[in-house]
Amino acid sequence: MKKNKVLLGGLALSLSVVLAACASANGKSGESGSTNSTDKISLMQTxxxxxxxxxxxxxxxxxxxxxxxxxxxxxxxxxxxxxxxxxxxxxxxxxxxxxxxxxxxxxxxxxxxxxxxxxxxxxxxxxxxxxxxxxxxxxxxxxxxxxxxxxxxxxxxxxxxxxxxxxxxxxxxxxxxxxxxxxxxxxxxxxxxxxxxxxxxxxxxxxxxxxxxxxxxxxxxxxxxxxxxxxxxxxxxxxxxxxxxxxxxxxxVVKDANTAHNLFAKGQLDDATITGVTAQGMQKDKDLRHVEKAGTYYLRLNNKNGKALNNQKLRQAVSLAVDRNHLTKDVLADGSKPAYTYVARGLATDPTTGKDFATEMTPKETYNVAKAKSLWQQGLKEAHLKGTVNLTLVSLDDTSDKNVAEFVQGTLKQNLGNVKISTENLPSKSRNDKEANGAFDFDETLWLADFGDPENFFSILTKNNPQNYGHYEDAQFNAAMKDATTANAANESAYWKDMRTAQSRLNENMPVVPLYSMVESHLVNPKLKGVEYHPVGENDYTRAYLEK
The missing domain is CATH 3.90.76.10 (Dipeptide-binding Protein; Domain 1)
Known part of the structure; x- marks a missing residue:
């Protein structure tokens, strides 16, 4: 599903829901609220x-x-x-x-x-x-x-x-x-x-x-x-x-991580999602819990004819110019891990190899500034682009997305040279409209798996999929997906070969640039029990309760 799902899996993406309960005014998390109720909680969305x-x-x-x-x-x-x-x-x-x-x-x-x-x-x-x-x-x-x-x-x-x-x-x-x-x-x-x-x-x-x-x-x-x-x-x-x-x-709705942290510190939230600078200072906190999700945050590149990033070498350059370790360690600092494949780590094990699918399909080269610059110049010549290339990066208006957008803006300017990136941080509806109308060069988004199979990720990049907002079209990719979901659906060996072919084509064509895997940093009241944090799909609070 996507961060703006419309996506889940597969389903765009926006950030996760966090659980919180009203607590007493004495500022200690986990205590009951002013009504002394343990049968009432609050959920926060970003x-x-x-x-x-x-x-x-x-x-x-x-x-x-x-x-x-x-x-x-x-x-x-x-x-x-x-x-x-x-x-x-x-x-x-x-x-x-x-x-x-x-x-x-x-x-x-x-x-x-x-x-x-x-x-x-x-x-x-x-x-x-x-x-x-x-x-x-x-x-x-x-x-x-x-x-x-x-x-x-x-x-x-x-x-x-x-x-x-x-x-x-x-x-x-x-x-x-x-x-x-x-x-x-x-x-x-x-x-x-x-x-x-x-x-x-x-x-x-x-x-x-x-x-x-x-x-x-x-x-x-x-x-x-x-x-x-x-x-x-x-x-x-x-x-x-x-x-x-x-x-x-x-x-x-609480869009700012610092606000969420402050509410938690005052005892007004029992589960607060934190990111960025806020998360960086809380990684050793006794109330911190990392929730790993089978989701990938990525840049969707507009492959449509007439767009600069229709050129494959320019897309490859963008991917090689991004230092994902720096992004996750120093910018996000919330436990997130670098992502090098569109399919999320931990989503599925390839039964024909016994290996995690994303791990076995990781490209050999993931960060190389010198090669990125060379590919960028080659791509500019092929695309007949001269001077400074102006690109628009669209993202949501929450704190985490803004921080990532600023990072991408700065790192591509520094590592590629003659490119100017304008960022647009928008509310959900406005971002959705931009997506649907193709009014972007980059689109920062998330795909959170709907079910535990790579097909859920790949399907939205097929030629006629309504969520293929980047207009990606590759004959080999489409053929592999067609075979996997028809002739090879009941043949395990052939099916997973198709899955590997599909990821290999994405590694080469780079219609999407994976940035980081979804790992949520939660500040959680130890009295909060019964929440089912599913790695695939949404978190389930329907069986939750607060210990008395």
Missing amino acids: TDLVSLDNSNFADLPMWNVLENSFEGLYRQDSNNQVAPGIAESVVKPTNGGKTYTFHLRPNAKWSNGDDVTAQDFVKSWQRSVSDKSKSGYNYIFSGIQNADQISNGKLSPTQLGAKAVNAHTLQVNLEHPMPYFSKMMILPAFFPQDTKVVQKYGSKYGTNSDRVVSDGPFKVSGWTGTNDNWKLLRNPHYYDQKAVHLKEIDMQ
């Missing part, structure tokens, strides 16, 4: 919430909210394994791996009391896969029968290979085996929607908390569509009440 409609928007802030208020067929357990959600059990496919039949819990209900039905999944998926969907995530349904043709506007969404056999039985038919299909079912993109509520509000569905209902442990309350604070209130109709300990989760 950027704005834009929508609650998973068919027409997709970014990390929204998915974080949906993760804690909705539930799909499956959820992740505390061991990061797929576990039953609205489906009664994790099912095995039939028909040679192409048919999944899910039996839904008969006691699953929406927060307004409506039954959760198979039709709620069918209608939600049809909205999301449609060529009219604005989420940029309709591609994630690829592999389900007719999904690609629907996304391309050639078939009606009603032709999708998902049908309600009866009120509580959902059948999904695939075009080919998808060994990662069960892992995908935890994604908010596949969450159901109350059909009656969608019909009632139409295009206004999910534009505020009064125009949406939830089937998870909590329901969203108090979000007007523009404000920066809201609540998640316990859903009295959730099927597993014993698993939920909290009555309320308060959520607010």
Whole structure:
């Protein structure tokens, strides 16, 4: 998913949600707040919430909210394994791996009391896969029968290979085996929607908390569509009440890491994400916890014809000019690690080699200023560019993104020479518009894995993917991805060979420049328990509690 997911995985990206609880005014973290309540906590996000409609928007802030208020067929357990959600059990496919039949819990209900039905999944998926969907995530349904043709506007969404056999039985038919299909079912993109509520509000569905209902442990309350604070209130109709300990989760937007630290120090937050200078001074703090996520922060380079970075040598020069060790150690200083491949470390082990996929695919050369300068000059000649090259770097307006943007701006100027980079640090919506319109040379973003397979990263860079905002197009890359998801899907050896080919092409073409792996620095109240920090997907606070 992306940092501005629209991305998750795969799903753009913006920074992670952090958990916090109200504490007492004496300034000691971990103590109960003024209400002496241990059944109420607060969540902090570092950027704005834009929508609650998973068919027409997709970014990390929204998915974080949906993760804690909705539930799909499956959820992740505390061991990061797929576990039953609205489906009664994790099912095995039939028909040679192409048919999944899910039996839904008969006691699953929406927060307004409506039954959760198979039709709620069918209608939600049809909205999301449609060529009219604005989420940029309709591609994630690829592999389900007719999904690609629907996304391309050639078939009606009603032709999708998902049908309600009866009120509580959902059948999904695939075009080919998808060994990662069960892992995908935890994604908010596949969450159901109350059909009656969608019909009632139409295009206004999910534009505020009064125009949406939830089937998870909590329901969203108090979000007007523009404000920066809201609540998640316990859903009295959730099927597993014993698993939920909290009555309320308060959520607010806090964009500055220093502000988050100060709130934590005052006992007003129980979990604060810190970055940059703030994080640098806290790395030995007893309350610090590093949360490793299968995500890669990277520069998306605009490969479109007419753009300077359409030239491969210029893109290669940018990558070799960036000292990722300096970036992570001295600029971020939050436990983040250098990234040299688009696919995140720790995402998946290549079963044919027994090695971490990202580690085995790391390029031999990752930082070489002299070679970068040479490639830059060669690329300028090939692209017929003279004088100073003016480039625009777009990023979000939070502190971490600003710091990274300034680093990239300075290091490329110093190591490449005749280049001037203008930075634009924008709110989520404005950044999204820039992305969609291709109004950038560099775009600083994150892809946080939706499921544990490299395909989740690679798919958004395929030729016709709606999230391929950098207009990357490479015949060998596209061929490898097509083979991996069709002819070689059930052949483990051939599948992973395709995955290695895809990463090799990215290493050579550099349509994206990996910067660092996602490692969150959290200041955590030791009394906060039950949070499931998943390396793949969003963090789950629905089982959280505060020790008395």
